[in-house]
Amino acid sequence: MLLVLATLAELISNDRPLLARYDGTFYFPLIHNPPERQFGGDFGTPTTGRTRSSARSSPKTRQLGAVHAERALGPVAGLTSEGAQPGRAERDDLLGTDGDSHDMVAKLIYGFRVSIWFAFALTLVGTLLGVLAGAVQGYFGGRVDLFLQRIFEIWGACPSCTC
Numbered sequence: 363m364l365l366v367l368a369t370l371a372e373l374i375s376n377d378r379p380l381l382a383r384y385d386g387t388f389y390f391p392l393i394h395n396p397p398e399r400q401f402g403g404d405f406g407t408p409t410t411g412r413t414r415s416s417a418r419s420s421p422k423t424r425q426l427g428a429v430h431a432e433r434a435l436g437p438v439a440g441l442t443s444e445g446a447q448p449g450r451a452e453r454d455d456l457l458g459t460d461g462d463s464h465d466m467v468a469k470l471i472y473g474f475r476v477s478i479w480f481a482f483a484l485t486l487v488g489t490l491l492g493v494l495a496g497a498v499q500g501y502f503g504g505r506v507d508l509f510l511q512r513i514f515e516i517w518g519a520c521p522s523c524t525c
Contacts, residue, residue, distance in 0.1 A: 368475035375468040 373380065378391040384401060395408040403409070457466035495514075499507040 364474070365478060368471060368478055371471045371475050375465070375471050 367374065372392060376392065378395060380392050382389045382391060389396060397407060398405045398409045401409060459465055495510060499510050
């Protein structure tokens with residue numbers, strides 16, 4: 363369950379709505395985010411679609427953000443919460459924000475995704491190397507088997523850091 367949650371992190375936490383309706387047309391900003399010019403804006407950059415007003419965005423982008431807020435299916439947690447105070451938990455920010463106004467739920471989800479997929483990759487590589495070494499030992503036998511077995515014994519005798 364947590365693996366699926368982490369893999370689909372963009373559906374749960376991002377700064378764009380999943381589905382938005384603007385002037386009778388449905389948009390999927392998560393898949394294809396149209397430029398602001400398509401909505402009567404000034405810029406050719408992708409529309410932010412944030413529901414909160416930003417001093418850095420143009421009036422058209424803020425207007426589109428207001429439209430998204432009224433007629434949009436959005437994620438559970440945003441990546442950034444503009445104007446939020448560090449550590450302040452609100453309805454929009456379940457666990458509050460950090461010093462840079464980043465949502466802590468989003469940071470936990472994305473951090474967990476990196477950690478869990480790294481662990482799976484490490485396990486897969488370790489298993490494949492073990493199977494390959496065992497196959498080489500079983501196929502050649504004799505001196506090759508004894509040599510590789512001594513290498514593994516030396517490797518296993520080396521202390522590991524348990525910090």
